[in-house]
């Protein structure tokens with residue numbers, strides 16, 4: 084493996100500090116991407132600025148044919164909250180107690196700096212070799228995530244720039260750098276159920292139709308059902324079984340002598356790739372119909388699940404973490420969402436690996452200085468294994 088130049092760690096720290104100093108609360112990039120564009124342009128990258136609405140997206144591309152690796156991240160940060168709760172100004176980076184403090188240090192300006200430095204190192208080594216390096220940054224990850232990677236993904240497809248491999252720099256680690264990497268996420272499917280009954284006097288149930296009574300047996304069956312067994316890899320459960328939850332249920336007029344005429348319920352599936360949204364919907368509707376429930380239901384898919392199976396990217400990430408951090412990383416699919424969900428459906432292998440997430444979105448957000456020095460080595464080793472190893 085090519086060693087990084089000795090100052091790669093310091094270069095990462097310095098760039099992370101420059102980024103933190105730019106107050107870039109979603110969707111205001113506040114010049115962060117220009118700073119990175121300038122550096123990568125100097126390293127031979129072709130720069131695309133993709134502005135959608137008030138969101139800034141930066142795509143830097145180096146090389147053309149051959150295997151392609153994209154690093155994915157965001158330059159926006161969440162608001163700092165009450166400034167008086169911070170021990171130092173969230174937008175004045177501060178090194179103390181072995182850590183770098185500031186909003187975005189861990190989520191994820193530290194990783195953006197590490198990716199940039201790793202790419203500066205990898206690009207010259209690509210000379211005369213097939214393969215493409217890319218960096219995609221958005222300023223709309225922490226917000227509505229409408230005009231960021233969601234919009235760039237089809238652009239990548241239309242321009243023949245879908246990467247084979249995508250490394251997302253979100254803070255995946257729990258206690259030590261690299262101890263956990265994310266290889267997928269669950270999908271989320273919402274349902275809004277209306278059960279139609281006939282309102283009446285509780286003393287005359289034969290002249291009414293109680294929607295609560297109509298739904299109860301079907302609901303009992305739905306909550307007791309095993310939807311799937313989850314996804315197991317090498318004896319380890321990488322996705323828990325799909326879960327069905329009722330989050331709201333409303334019926335009744337408030338009076339104790341009236342049978343209500345209708346019931347409304349909100350339900351949600353968190354589902355793994357062992358189930359499809361179509362199949363989940365079908366099973367719910369079949370059970371409701373079998374119980375004779377008179378209902379209508381509206382469905383909304385808020386995210387498809389994805390899973391990156393063992394392959395070249397996961398191998399490269401595992402061996403990079405092992406060689407730089409000396410630990411075996413654990414593959415996981417938990418946590419919140421990330422922009423990886425927009426890239427995975429293009430057919431790319433996607434893995435998230437980044438800094439420790441203990442302080443993200445909190446006051447006094449920070450990242451360990453040793454981790455910040457090591458992270459460019461992890462990213463560089465991944466690129467080395469995927470594009471520079473014959």
Ligand SMILES: [Zn+2]
Pocket residue numbers: 157190191224253254
């Ligand atoms: Zn983030």
